[in-house]
Amino acid sequence: MTAPGTQRIAVIGSGVSGMAAGFYLSARHAVTLFEAGPRLGGHTATVDVEAAGERHAVDTGFIVFNDWTYPHFIRLLETLGVAAQPTEMSFSVHETARDFEYNGHTLGSLFAQRRNLASPSFYRLLGDIVRFNRQATRDLEKNRLTHGLTLGEYLDRQGYGEAFQRRYLLPMGAAIWSASLDDLRGFPLAFFVRFFRNHGLLNIANRPQWYTVAGGSRAYIPALTAPYAERIRLNAPVTAVTRDATGVDVTTAGGTERFDRVVLACHADQTLKILGSDATPAEREVLGAMPYQDNEVVLHTDTALLPRRRRAWASWNYRLDSRDAGDAVSVTYNMNILQRLETDTTFCVTLNDGQSIDPAKILRRFTYAHPRFTLAGQTAQARHADICGAAENHGRTHFCGAYWRNGFHEDGVWSALRVAQKLGCDEPAPPPEPPTATPAHHLLPDAGPGDTG
Numbered sequence: 001m002t003a004p005g006t007q008r009i010a011v012i013g014s015g016v017s018g019m020a021a022g023f024y025l026s027a028r029h030a031v032t033l034f035e036a037g038p039r040l041g042g043h044t045a046t047v048d049v050e051a052a053g054e055r056h057a058v059d060t061g062f063i064v065f066n067d068w069t070y071p072h073f074i075r076l077l078e079t080l081g082v083a084a085q086p087t088e089m090s091f092s093v094h095e096t097a098r099d100f101e102y103n104g105h106t107l108g109s110l111f112a113q114r115r116n117l118a119s120p121s122f123y124r125l126l127g128d129i130v131r132f133n134r135q136a137t138r139d140l141e142k143n144r145l146t147h148g149l150t151l152g153e154y155l156d157r158q159g160y161g162e163a164f165q166r167r168y169l170l171p172m173g174a175a176i177w178s179a180s181l182d183d184l185r186g187f188p189l190a191f192f193v194r195f196f197r198n199h200g201l202l203n204i205a206n207r208p209q210w211y212t213v214a215g216g217s218r219a220y221i222p223a224l225t226a227p228y229a230e231r232i233r234l235n236a237p238v239t240a241v242t243r244d245a246t247g248v249d250v251t252t253a254g255g256t257e258r259f260d261r262v263v264l265a266c267h268a269d270q271t272l273k274i275l276g277s278d279a280t281p282a283e284r285e286v287l288g289a290m291p292y293q294d295n296e297v298v299l300h301t302d303t304a305l306l307p308r309r310r311r312a313w314a315s316w317n318y319r320l321d322s323r324d325a326g327d328a329v330s331v332t333y334n335m336n337i338l339q340r341l342e343t344d345t346t347f348c349v350t351l352n353d354g355q356s357i358d359p360a361k362i363l364r365r366f367t368y369a370h371p372r373f374t375l376a377g378q379t380a381q382a383r384h385a386d387i388c389g390a391a392e393n394h395g396r397t398h399f400c401g402a403y404w405r406n407g408f409h410e411d412g413v414w415s416a417l418r419v420a421q422k423l424g425c426d427e428p429a430p431p432p433e434p435p436t437a438t439p440a441h442h443l444l445p446d447a448g449p450g451d452t453g
Helices: 016-025 071-080 114-118 120-141 151-157 162-177 181-185 189-198 217-231 268-278 281-287 375-381 409-422
Strands: 008-012 030-034 046-051 054-059 064-066 084-087 091-095 100-103 210-213 240-244 247-252 255-259 261-264 292-300 316-320 331-334 348-351 362-371 397-399
Touching (some): 016 030, 016 217, 016 409, 030 217, 046 362, 162 331, 268 281
Parallel strands (some): 091 316
Antiparallel strands (some): 064 210, 084 210, 091 100, 240 247, 292 348
Protein backbone atom coordinates (compact mmCIF):
# COMPACT_ATOMS: atom_id res chain seq x y z
CA MET A 1 0.00 0.00 0.00
CA THR A 2 1.51 3.32 -1.02
CA ALA A 3 0.93 6.66 0.71
CA PRO A 4 -1.28 9.29 -0.96
CA GLY A 5 0.63 11.04 -3.72
CA THR A 6 3.16 8.25 -3.91
CA GLN A 7 3.69 6.66 -7.30
CA ARG A 8 5.12 3.28 -8.22
CA ILE A 9 8.11 4.00 -10.45
CA ALA A 10 10.24 1.51 -12.35
CA VAL A 11 13.86 2.52 -12.95
CA ILE A 12 15.61 0.50 -15.65
CA GLY A 13 19.41 0.42 -15.46
CA SER A 14 21.72 0.58 -12.44
CA GLY A 15 24.52 2.84 -13.66
CA VAL A 16 25.03 6.01 -11.67
CA SER A 17 22.03 7.63 -13.42
CA GLY A 18 19.64 4.85 -12.46
CA MET A 19 20.92 4.51 -8.90
CA ALA A 20 20.83 8.30 -8.36
CA ALA A 21 17.33 8.53 -9.87
CA GLY A 22 16.20 5.82 -7.48
CA PHE A 23 17.77 7.64 -4.54
CA TYR A 24 16.17 10.99 -5.30
CA LEU A 25 12.78 9.55 -6.20
CA SER A 26 12.65 7.33 -3.10
CA ALA A 27 12.15 10.42 -0.96
CA ARG A 28 8.55 10.50 -2.20
CA HIS A 29 7.84 7.47 -4.38
CA ALA A 30 8.11 3.67 -4.32
CA VAL A 31 11.01 2.78 -6.63
CA THR A 32 11.78 -0.62 -8.14
CA LEU A 33 15.11 -0.86 -9.95
CA PHE A 34 15.71 -3.40 -12.73
CA GLU A 35 19.27 -4.41 -13.66
CA ALA A 36 20.03 -6.85 -16.47
CA GLY A 37 23.35 -7.97 -14.98
CA PRO A 38 24.42 -9.65 -11.75
CA ARG A 39 25.73 -6.49 -10.03
CA LEU A 40 24.89 -2.83 -9.53
CA GLY A 41 26.97 0.06 -10.77
CA GLY A 42 27.37 -0.09 -14.53
CA HIS A 43 30.66 1.71 -15.23
CA THR A 44 31.29 1.99 -11.50
CA ALA A 45 33.29 -1.22 -11.53
CA THR A 46 35.87 -1.88 -8.81
CA VAL A 47 37.89 -5.11 -8.84
CA ASP A 48 39.66 -6.74 -5.90
CA VAL A 49 43.21 -7.82 -6.80
CA GLU A 50 46.11 -9.20 -4.77
CA ALA A 51 49.81 -8.34 -4.90
CA ALA A 52 52.50 -9.50 -2.49
CA GLY A 53 49.85 -10.83 -0.16
CA GLU A 54 47.93 -7.52 -0.06
CA ARG A 55 44.47 -6.85 -1.47
CA HIS A 56 43.73 -3.70 -3.46
CA ALA A 57 40.43 -2.36 -4.79
CA VAL A 58 41.16 -1.12 -8.33
CA ASP A 59 38.69 0.88 -10.40
CA THR A 60 38.23 -0.13 -14.04
CA GLY A 61 35.49 2.27 -15.15
CA PHE A 62 34.63 5.48 -13.32
CA ILE A 63 37.78 6.74 -11.57
CA VAL A 64 37.99 10.47 -10.79
CA PHE A 65 35.99 13.66 -10.23
CA ASN A 66 36.90 17.28 -9.49
CA ASP A 67 35.75 20.19 -7.34
CA TRP A 68 34.81 22.46 -10.26
CA THR A 69 32.47 20.51 -12.47
CA TYR A 70 31.03 17.72 -10.26
CA PRO A 71 28.83 19.71 -7.83
CA HIS A 72 25.91 17.27 -7.75
CA PHE A 73 28.12 14.19 -7.42
CA ILE A 74 30.14 15.80 -4.62
CA ARG A 75 26.94 16.75 -2.80
CA LEU A 76 25.69 13.20 -3.22
CA LEU A 77 28.90 11.71 -1.75
CA GLU A 78 28.76 14.07 1.21
CA THR A 79 25.09 13.33 1.81
CA LEU A 80 25.93 9.62 1.79
CA GLY A 81 28.99 10.09 4.02
CA VAL A 82 31.39 8.60 1.46
CA ALA A 83 35.01 9.77 1.69
CA ALA A 84 37.16 11.05 -1.17
CA GLN A 85 40.91 11.49 -1.51
CA PRO A 86 42.90 13.93 -3.69
CA THR A 87 44.73 12.56 -6.71
CA GLU A 88 47.05 13.62 -9.52
CA MET A 89 45.70 13.92 -13.06
CA SER A 90 48.76 14.05 -15.31
CA PHE A 91 48.82 13.19 -19.03
CA SER A 92 51.52 11.69 -21.24
CA VAL A 93 51.85 10.82 -24.91
CA HIS A 94 54.31 8.25 -26.20
CA GLU A 95 54.80 7.34 -29.85
CA THR A 96 56.16 3.84 -30.19
CA ALA A 97 57.58 4.01 -33.72
CA ARG A 98 59.65 7.18 -33.16
CA ASP A 99 60.55 6.98 -29.47
CA PHE A 100 58.77 10.25 -28.75
CA GLU A 101 57.26 10.89 -25.32
CA TYR A 102 56.47 13.56 -22.76
CA ASN A 103 54.42 14.06 -19.59
CA GLY A 104 53.15 17.60 -19.11
CA HIS A 105 52.98 17.49 -15.30
CA THR A 106 56.35 19.07 -14.37
CA LEU A 107 59.34 20.57 -16.17
CA GLY A 108 61.30 17.36 -15.60
CA SER A 109 58.54 15.15 -16.94
CA LEU A 110 57.81 17.49 -19.87
CA PHE A 111 61.39 16.95 -20.99
CA ALA A 112 61.51 13.33 -19.85
CA GLN A 113 63.03 12.70 -23.27
CA ARG A 114 66.06 14.96 -22.88
CA ARG A 115 66.66 15.48 -26.57
CA ASN A 116 63.42 17.47 -26.72
CA LEU A 117 65.30 20.26 -24.93
CA ALA A 118 67.02 20.96 -28.27
CA SER A 119 64.11 20.07 -30.56
CA PRO A 120 62.61 23.01 -32.54
CA SER A 121 59.59 20.86 -33.46
CA PHE A 122 58.87 20.19 -29.78
CA TYR A 123 58.92 23.92 -29.03
CA ARG A 124 56.55 24.51 -31.96
CA LEU A 125 54.24 21.94 -30.38
CA LEU A 126 54.37 23.83 -27.08
CA GLY A 127 53.76 27.11 -28.91
CA ASP A 128 50.65 25.71 -30.58
CA ILE A 129 49.34 24.60 -27.18
CA VAL A 130 49.66 28.13 -25.81
CA ARG A 131 48.11 29.61 -28.98
CA PHE A 132 45.16 27.21 -28.96
CA ASN A 133 44.43 27.80 -25.28
CA ARG A 134 44.32 31.56 -25.82
CA GLN A 135 42.54 31.57 -29.16
CA ALA A 136 39.89 29.00 -28.25
CA THR A 137 39.14 30.80 -24.98
CA ARG A 138 38.86 34.15 -26.75
CA ASP A 139 36.67 32.74 -29.54
CA LEU A 140 34.36 31.10 -27.01
CA GLU A 141 34.03 34.26 -24.91
CA LYS A 142 33.33 36.38 -28.00
CA ASN A 143 30.82 33.84 -29.34
CA ARG A 144 32.89 33.23 -32.48
CA LEU A 145 32.70 29.44 -32.48
CA THR A 146 30.53 28.88 -35.53
CA HIS A 147 27.55 26.59 -34.98
CA GLY A 148 27.89 23.47 -37.10
CA LEU A 149 31.70 23.65 -37.23
CA THR A 150 33.70 20.62 -36.10
CA LEU A 151 36.90 20.64 -34.09
CA GLY A 152 38.91 19.27 -37.03
CA GLU A 153 37.65 22.00 -39.36
CA TYR A 154 38.60 24.66 -36.83
CA LEU A 155 42.11 23.28 -36.31
CA ASP A 156 42.76 23.13 -40.04
CA ARG A 157 41.35 26.61 -40.73
CA GLN A 158 43.50 28.12 -37.99
CA GLY A 159 46.66 26.39 -39.23
CA TYR A 160 47.47 24.27 -36.20
CA GLY A 161 50.38 21.91 -36.84
CA GLU A 162 50.12 18.17 -37.31
CA ALA A 163 52.28 17.57 -34.22
CA PHE A 164 49.96 19.64 -32.01
CA GLN A 165 46.90 17.85 -33.33
CA ARG A 166 48.26 14.31 -33.33
CA ARG A 167 50.57 14.47 -30.31
CA TYR A 168 48.57 16.65 -27.96
CA LEU A 169 45.02 17.92 -28.45
CA LEU A 170 43.37 14.99 -30.26
CA PRO A 171 45.01 12.35 -28.00
CA MET A 172 43.91 14.22 -24.88
CA GLY A 173 40.32 14.47 -26.15
CA ALA A 174 40.38 10.86 -27.32
CA ALA A 175 41.54 9.73 -23.89
CA ILE A 176 38.80 11.75 -22.17
CA TRP A 177 35.95 10.42 -24.32
CA SER A 178 37.43 6.98 -25.21
CA ALA A 179 37.15 7.91 -28.88
CA SER A 180 39.32 7.68 -32.00
CA LEU A 181 41.30 10.64 -33.32
CA ASP A 182 38.88 10.86 -36.26
CA ASP A 183 35.96 10.92 -33.82
CA LEU A 184 37.57 13.88 -32.05
CA ARG A 185 38.00 15.78 -35.31
CA GLY A 186 34.26 15.33 -35.84
CA PHE A 187 33.31 16.67 -32.40
CA PRO A 188 31.09 19.78 -32.30
CA LEU A 189 33.59 22.63 -31.88
CA ALA A 190 31.69 24.69 -29.29
CA PHE A 191 30.92 21.55 -27.24
CA PHE A 192 34.62 20.62 -27.16
CA VAL A 193 35.99 24.07 -26.32
CA ARG A 194 33.35 24.77 -23.68
CA PHE A 195 34.10 21.44 -22.02
CA PHE A 196 37.86 22.09 -22.03
CA ARG A 197 37.37 25.60 -20.64
CA ASN A 198 35.00 24.45 -17.89
CA HIS A 199 37.43 21.73 -16.78
CA GLY A 200 40.45 24.05 -16.67
CA LEU A 201 42.10 22.32 -19.61
CA LEU A 202 42.79 25.62 -21.36
CA ASN A 203 44.66 26.99 -18.31
CA ILE A 204 48.26 26.67 -17.20
CA ALA A 205 47.32 27.62 -13.62
CA ASN A 206 44.08 27.81 -11.61
CA ARG A 207 42.79 24.35 -12.35
CA PRO A 208 40.51 22.02 -10.39
CA GLN A 209 41.62 19.54 -7.77
CA TRP A 210 40.83 15.97 -8.72
CA TYR A 211 39.66 13.21 -6.35
CA THR A 212 38.97 9.50 -6.24
CA VAL A 213 36.49 7.70 -4.01
CA ALA A 214 38.43 6.25 -1.08
CA GLY A 215 38.50 2.48 -1.23
CA GLY A 216 37.32 2.36 -4.85
CA SER A 217 34.36 3.92 -6.62
CA ARG A 218 31.97 1.11 -5.64
CA ALA A 219 32.11 2.42 -2.05
CA TYR A 220 29.19 4.77 -2.68
CA ILE A 221 26.79 2.11 -4.04
CA PRO A 222 25.43 0.60 -0.77
CA ALA A 223 24.41 3.97 0.69
CA LEU A 224 23.04 5.26 -2.62
CA THR A 225 20.74 2.26 -3.05
CA ALA A 226 19.80 1.74 0.61
CA PRO A 227 16.39 3.53 0.39
CA TYR A 228 15.08 1.01 -2.14
CA ALA A 229 17.41 -1.96 -1.58
CA GLU A 230 14.57 -4.42 -1.03
CA ARG A 231 13.13 -3.55 -4.46
CA ILE A 232 16.27 -4.09 -6.53
CA ARG A 233 16.01 -6.81 -9.19
CA LEU A 234 19.37 -8.14 -10.40
CA ASN A 235 19.70 -10.49 -13.37
CA ALA A 236 16.37 -9.11 -14.57
CA PRO A 237 16.76 -7.77 -18.11
CA VAL A 238 13.69 -5.84 -19.23
CA THR A 239 12.45 -7.14 -22.56
CA ALA A 240 9.59 -4.71 -23.15
CA VAL A 241 8.01 -1.51 -21.88
CA THR A 242 4.51 -0.54 -23.01
CA ARG A 243 2.69 2.61 -22.03
CA ASP A 244 -0.98 3.58 -21.96
CA ALA A 245 -3.10 6.32 -20.44
CA THR A 246 -3.27 4.70 -16.99
CA GLY A 247 0.16 3.19 -16.49
CA VAL A 248 3.24 1.34 -17.71
CA ASP A 249 3.84 -2.38 -18.15
CA VAL A 250 7.41 -3.58 -17.56
CA THR A 251 8.14 -7.10 -18.81
CA THR A 252 11.02 -9.38 -17.74
CA ALA A 253 11.51 -13.13 -17.89
CA GLY A 254 9.65 -13.27 -14.58
CA GLY A 255 6.51 -11.70 -16.00
CA THR A 256 4.90 -8.28 -16.40
CA GLU A 257 4.46 -5.70 -13.64
CA ARG A 258 2.38 -2.55 -13.62
CA PHE A 259 3.81 0.85 -12.64
CA ASP A 260 2.64 4.43 -12.70
CA ARG A 261 5.81 5.65 -14.46
CA VAL A 262 9.09 4.37 -15.87
CA VAL A 263 12.55 5.94 -15.87
CA LEU A 264 14.79 4.56 -18.60
CA ALA A 265 18.31 5.03 -17.24
CA CYS A 266 20.08 2.82 -19.76
CA HIS A 267 21.97 3.78 -22.91
CA ALA A 268 20.07 5.37 -25.78
CA ASP A 269 20.37 2.32 -28.03
CA GLN A 270 19.37 -0.03 -25.20
CA THR A 271 16.36 2.18 -24.45
CA LEU A 272 15.15 1.98 -28.04
CA LYS A 273 15.53 -1.79 -28.01
CA ILE A 274 13.47 -2.08 -24.82
CA LEU A 275 10.72 0.20 -26.14
CA GLY A 276 10.62 -1.73 -29.42
CA SER A 277 7.46 -1.16 -31.40
CA ASP A 278 6.04 0.94 -28.58
CA ALA A 279 8.62 3.68 -29.23
CA THR A 280 7.11 6.90 -30.54
CA PRO A 281 8.44 8.59 -33.70
CA ALA A 282 10.02 11.34 -31.57
CA GLU A 283 11.72 8.78 -29.32
CA ARG A 284 13.16 6.96 -32.32
CA GLU A 285 14.39 10.21 -33.83
CA VAL A 286 15.98 11.64 -30.68
CA LEU A 287 17.45 8.49 -29.15
CA GLY A 288 18.58 7.19 -32.52
CA ALA A 289 20.76 10.27 -32.99
CA MET A 290 22.91 9.41 -29.94
CA PRO A 291 25.01 6.34 -30.79
CA TYR A 292 27.43 4.36 -28.63
CA GLN A 293 30.67 2.52 -29.31
CA ASP A 294 32.24 -0.41 -27.46
CA ASN A 295 35.70 -0.15 -25.90
CA GLU A 296 37.82 -3.03 -24.66
CA VAL A 297 39.16 -2.47 -21.13
CA VAL A 298 41.92 -4.63 -19.63
CA LEU A 299 43.17 -4.60 -16.03
CA HIS A 300 46.80 -5.79 -15.97
CA THR A 301 50.32 -5.31 -14.58
CA ASP A 302 52.31 -4.94 -17.83
CA THR A 303 54.26 -1.66 -17.58
CA ALA A 304 55.36 -2.03 -21.22
CA LEU A 305 52.13 -0.17 -22.05
CA LEU A 306 53.49 2.90 -20.22
CA PRO A 307 56.15 5.29 -21.62
CA ARG A 308 59.68 3.91 -21.88
CA ARG A 309 61.09 6.41 -19.39
CA ARG A 310 59.69 6.11 -15.90
CA ARG A 311 59.81 9.89 -15.40
CA ALA A 312 57.30 10.13 -18.28
CA TRP A 313 54.78 7.88 -16.52
CA ALA A 314 51.56 9.80 -15.91
CA SER A 315 48.08 9.12 -14.59
CA TRP A 316 46.80 8.90 -18.19
CA ASN A 317 49.18 7.59 -20.85
CA TYR A 318 48.18 7.86 -24.51
CA ARG A 319 49.93 5.44 -26.88
CA LEU A 320 50.47 6.48 -30.51
CA ASP A 321 51.32 3.51 -32.70
CA SER A 322 50.68 2.28 -36.22
CA ARG A 323 46.88 2.24 -35.91
CA ASP A 324 44.84 4.49 -38.19
CA ALA A 325 43.25 7.70 -36.94
CA GLY A 326 39.86 6.03 -37.23
CA ASP A 327 40.84 3.17 -34.93
CA ALA A 328 39.93 3.05 -31.26
CA VAL A 329 41.96 4.98 -28.71
CA SER A 330 44.85 3.27 -26.89
CA VAL A 331 45.27 4.78 -23.43
CA THR A 332 46.62 3.28 -20.21
CA TYR A 333 45.67 4.54 -16.76
CA ASN A 334 48.31 4.16 -14.05
CA MET A 335 46.07 3.19 -11.17
CA ASN A 336 48.83 3.42 -8.57
CA ILE A 337 49.03 7.17 -9.22
CA LEU A 338 45.30 7.72 -9.61
CA GLN A 339 44.17 5.73 -6.56
CA ARG A 340 47.32 6.24 -4.50
CA LEU A 341 47.87 2.49 -4.25
CA GLU A 342 50.77 1.64 -1.94
CA THR A 343 52.33 -1.38 -3.62
CA ASP A 344 55.41 -2.25 -5.67
CA THR A 345 53.14 -3.79 -8.31
CA THR A 346 51.97 -1.29 -10.93
CA PHE A 347 48.31 -1.82 -11.77
CA CYS A 348 47.23 -0.55 -15.18
CA VAL A 349 43.90 -0.22 -16.97
CA THR A 350 44.26 -0.13 -20.76
CA LEU A 351 41.65 0.69 -23.37
CA ASN A 352 41.64 -1.01 -26.78
CA ASP A 353 45.17 -2.43 -26.79
CA GLY A 354 44.74 -5.90 -25.33
CA GLN A 355 46.88 -7.49 -28.03
CA SER A 356 49.93 -5.53 -26.83
CA ILE A 357 49.65 -6.75 -23.23
CA ASP A 358 51.60 -9.76 -21.94
CA PRO A 359 48.84 -12.40 -21.50
CA ALA A 360 50.49 -13.61 -18.29
CA LYS A 361 49.96 -10.15 -16.75
CA ILE A 362 46.27 -9.74 -17.59
CA LEU A 363 43.98 -9.78 -14.55
CA ARG A 364 40.53 -9.01 -15.98
CA ARG A 365 38.88 -8.03 -19.28
CA PHE A 366 35.79 -5.88 -19.76
CA THR A 367 33.81 -4.21 -22.53
CA TYR A 368 32.28 -0.81 -21.83
CA ALA A 369 30.10 1.21 -24.17
CA HIS A 370 30.71 4.96 -24.42
CA PRO A 371 28.53 7.60 -26.10
CA ARG A 372 29.73 9.19 -29.33
CA PHE A 373 29.29 12.95 -29.66
CA THR A 374 28.31 14.44 -33.01
CA LEU A 375 26.58 17.54 -34.32
CA ALA A 376 23.39 15.51 -34.81
CA GLY A 377 23.65 14.18 -31.27
CA GLN A 378 24.07 17.66 -29.87
CA THR A 379 20.82 18.68 -31.55
CA ALA A 380 19.11 15.59 -30.13
CA GLN A 381 20.27 16.41 -26.58
CA ALA A 382 18.40 19.70 -26.78
CA ARG A 383 15.17 17.79 -27.49
CA HIS A 384 14.99 16.03 -24.09
CA ALA A 385 11.72 17.78 -23.25
CA ASP A 386 10.20 16.50 -26.50
CA ILE A 387 10.22 12.92 -25.18
CA CYS A 388 10.68 13.07 -21.37
CA GLY A 389 7.22 13.06 -19.79
CA ALA A 390 5.71 14.01 -23.14
CA ALA A 391 2.04 13.66 -23.97
CA GLU A 392 3.02 11.53 -26.95
CA ASN A 393 4.12 8.74 -24.57
CA HIS A 394 1.29 9.40 -22.11
CA GLY A 395 3.54 11.52 -19.89
CA ARG A 396 4.65 8.41 -18.04
CA THR A 397 8.10 7.89 -19.57
CA HIS A 398 11.31 9.62 -18.45
CA PHE A 399 14.87 9.39 -19.74
CA CYS A 400 18.16 9.96 -17.97
CA GLY A 401 21.80 9.09 -18.52
CA ALA A 402 25.21 10.71 -18.86
CA TYR A 403 24.75 10.74 -22.65
CA TRP A 404 22.33 13.66 -22.26
CA ARG A 405 25.26 15.99 -21.50
CA ASN A 406 29.03 15.26 -21.53
CA GLY A 407 29.04 11.52 -20.84
CA PHE A 408 30.56 11.49 -17.34
CA HIS A 409 29.52 10.68 -13.78
CA GLU A 410 28.41 14.19 -12.91
CA ASP A 411 26.30 14.23 -16.06
CA GLY A 412 24.59 11.01 -15.02
CA VAL A 413 23.73 12.44 -11.60
CA TRP A 414 22.62 15.75 -13.14
CA SER A 415 20.39 13.89 -15.60
CA ALA A 416 18.85 11.79 -12.82
CA LEU A 417 18.16 14.91 -10.77
CA ARG A 418 16.47 16.56 -13.77
CA VAL A 419 14.01 13.67 -13.94
CA ALA A 420 13.52 13.59 -10.16
CA GLN A 421 12.69 17.29 -10.07
CA LYS A 422 10.10 16.78 -12.78
CA LEU A 423 8.46 14.22 -10.50
CA GLY A 424 8.44 16.42 -7.41
CA CYS A 425 11.75 15.38 -5.79
CA ASP A 426 15.03 17.22 -5.30
CA GLU A 427 18.50 16.98 -3.82
CA PRO A 428 18.74 16.71 -0.03
CA ALA A 429 19.59 19.91 1.83
CA PRO A 430 23.12 21.15 1.00
CA PRO A 431 25.78 19.49 3.16
CA PRO A 432 28.88 21.38 4.36
CA GLU A 433 30.97 23.10 1.70
CA PRO A 434 32.80 20.70 -0.69
CA PRO A 435 36.61 20.50 -0.53
CA THR A 436 38.42 23.43 -2.13
CA ALA A 437 41.56 23.16 -4.18
CA THR A 438 44.92 24.75 -3.65
CA PRO A 439 45.68 26.44 -7.01
CA ALA A 440 47.65 23.99 -9.13
CA HIS A 441 50.51 25.03 -11.37
CA HIS A 442 51.57 22.56 -14.05
CA LEU A 443 53.24 23.13 -17.36
CA LEU A 444 50.45 21.61 -19.43
CA PRO A 445 46.79 20.95 -18.62
CA ASP A 446 46.10 17.75 -16.77
CA ALA A 447 43.85 15.06 -18.17
CA GLY A 448 40.09 15.43 -17.92
CA PRO A 449 37.32 13.34 -16.41
CA GLY A 450 38.15 9.76 -15.54
CA ASP A 451 35.17 7.73 -16.67
CA THR A 452 37.07 5.07 -18.59
CA GLY A 453 33.85 3.08 -18.49
